[in-house]
Each structure stands twice: as C-alpha cells, then as structure tokens.
Amino acid sequence: xxxxxxxxxxxxxxxxxxxxxxxxxxxxxxxxxxxxxxxxxxxxxxxxxxxxxxxxxxxxxxxxxxxxxxxxxxxxxxxxxxxxxxxxxxxxxxxxxxxxxxxxxxxxxxxxxxxxxxxxxxxxxxxxxxxxxxxxxxxxxxxxxxxxxxxxxxxxxxxxxxxxxxxxxxxxxxxxxxxxxxxxxxxxxxxxxxxxxxxxxxxxxxxxxxxxxxxxxxxxxxxxxxxxxxxxxxxxxxxxxxxxxxxxx
Numbered sequence: 001x002x003x004x005x006x007x008x009x010x011x012x013x014x015x016x017x018x019x020x021x022x023x024x025x026x027x028x029x030x031x032x033x034x035x036x037x038x039x040x041x042x043x044x045x046x047x048x049x050x051x052x053x054x055x056x057x058x059x060x061x062x063x064x065x066x067x068x069x070x071x072x073x074x075x076x077x078x079x080x081x082x083x084x085x086x087x088x089x090x091x092x093x094x095x096x097x098x099x100x101x102x103x104x105x106x107x108x109x110x111x112x113x114x115x116x117x118x119x120x121x122x123x124x125x126x127x128x129x130x131x132x133x134x135x136x137x138x139x140x141x142x143x144x145x146x147x148x149x150x151x152x153x154x155x156x157x158x159x160x161x162x163x164x165x166x167x168x169x170x171x172x173x174x175x176x177x178x179x180x181x182x183x184x185x186x187x188x189x190x191x192x193x194x195x196x197x198x199x200x201x202x203x204x205x206x207x208x209x210x211x212x213x214x215x216x217x218x219x220x221x222x223x224x225x226x227x228x229x230x231x232x233x234x235x236x237x238x239x240x241x242x243x244x245x246x247x248x249x
Contacts, residue, residue, distance in 0.1 A: 068192050078173045090119055095160075096133050096175075102122035102123040105210045110156070117219055120217075128201070132146055132167070132169055134157075135166050155194070
C-alpha cells in the first residue's frame with residue numbers, strides 16, 4: 001500500500017512538473033509573440049514614416065521642378081564674362097545689371113534698406129549671389145515677404161530707384177521681373193540661379209567685402225588723375241617729395 005502511495009505521489013509530481021513546464025512554454029511563447037508584435041509595429045511605423053517622407057519629398061521636388069519650368073520662359077538670359085574689374089562707375093545696359101565690369105570689392109550679402117552700388121552688387125553676383133531688388137515705394141508688407149526670401153546666404157536685398165518692375169531678381173547672366181511679392185517665381189528663381197552652374201566664381205565668399213550703401217560709398221565717374229609733382233625747392237638743394245596719387249575706390 002505504501003509502495004502504491006509513493007508511486008502515485010511520484011506520478012502526481014511528474015504531472016505537476018510537466019504542467020509547470022507547459023505553462024512556462026506558453027508564457028515564453030506569449031512574451032515572444034508580444035515582443036515580436038511590438039517590433040513589427042515599430043518597424044512598420046518607421047517604414048511608413050520613411051515612405052511617407054520620401055513621398056512628400058518627391059512631391060515637393062516635383063512641385064519645385066514644375067515651378068521652375070513655369071518660371072523659366074519669363075527669365076531673360078545674357079552672356080557676360082567675369083573677372084573684369086574697374087574702380088569707376090559703369091554704364092550698365094540692364095536695370096539692374098546682370099554682369100560685366102564691376103568694382104574690385106564685392107557687396108556683403110544681406111538685407112539693405114537703402115540702395116547699394118551696382119558695381120559692388122555685380123561682383124557679389126559673380127560669386128553666386130542673387131540680387132533681389134524692389135521699387136522704393138513697395139508696401140512694407142511686401143518688403144517683409146522679400147526679406148524672408150533674402151534671409152539665407154548668397155542673397156542681396158535692396159530698394160532700387162527707377163526699377164522698371166515692382167520687383168526684380170538678378171543673378172549673373174539671368175534676370176526676372178516680378179509684379180507681386182507672393183509670386184512663386186521668386187523662390188523658383190532663387191533655387192535655380194543662386195550659386196548656379198554658370199556662376200563665374202561660384203563658391204567665392206559673399207562676406208568680407210563692403211557693406212556701405214551707395215550714398216555712403218560714392219564710386220567716382222572717372223578715375224582720379226595723379227597730381228603733378230611740385231617743383232623742386234630753390235633753397236632746399238634737394239628734390240622735393242612727390243605727391244602720391246590717391247587710389248581709386
């Protein structure tokens with residue numbers, strides 16, 4: 001009888017152990033299943049985000065390309081070569097100019113509330129800048145929109161007396177007239193022509209130049225002539241010093 005009880009106890013313990021192992025396996029399977037499900041959800045969410053971002057990026061690129069295509073027929077193109085410096089005023093054919101001779105100093109890129117010199121602005125465009133100009137009486141609300149466009153690097157913004165259109169965008173050898181600060185052509189022109197492939201000195205700095213306005217730094221119309229040397233003194237017995245000509249701007 002005792003032997004049968006012992007056998008029954010052993011069988012009972014064996015069943016309990018087997019049941020415990022089954023529970024542990026079920027728990028492990030459940031945990032692995034939940035973990036796998038969580039991983040799958042995370043991977044799926046990341047994948048969905050990446051796909052959505054790529055789709056959005058593709059849509060933005062398509063929209064930008066469409067805007068540039070719509071803008072291009074309105075752009076006037078020219079064929080000026082670079083590296084032509086002069087210290088005097090230049091009579092440019094275009095208003096504003098889009099290339100040609102220019103001052104040895106370039107205009108520091110940035111936002112100006114007064115007109116700047118053509119000759120220094122053209123030098124900045126030779127380095128890849130886009131010059132955004134507007135009629136001085138343009139409403140302040142519109143000027144604020146232009147400031148937003150000009151807040152990045154390689155951008156010049158200034159009023160331009162006598163501008164034929166309300167707004168004009170100029171880069172080296174390219175120009176676009178715009179009648180509204182809300183025009184999508186403004187952003188399209190900047191995307192296409194800032195540091196454009198035909199920039200003579202692309203990548204050259206747009207800082208470290210001059211930041212004076214046209215009123216503050218008047219460029220002479222003609223090169224200053226050297227003053228004649230004074231006659232030697234009759235009493236000194238030696239040659240008098242010769243005056244040094246003033247350098248051009």
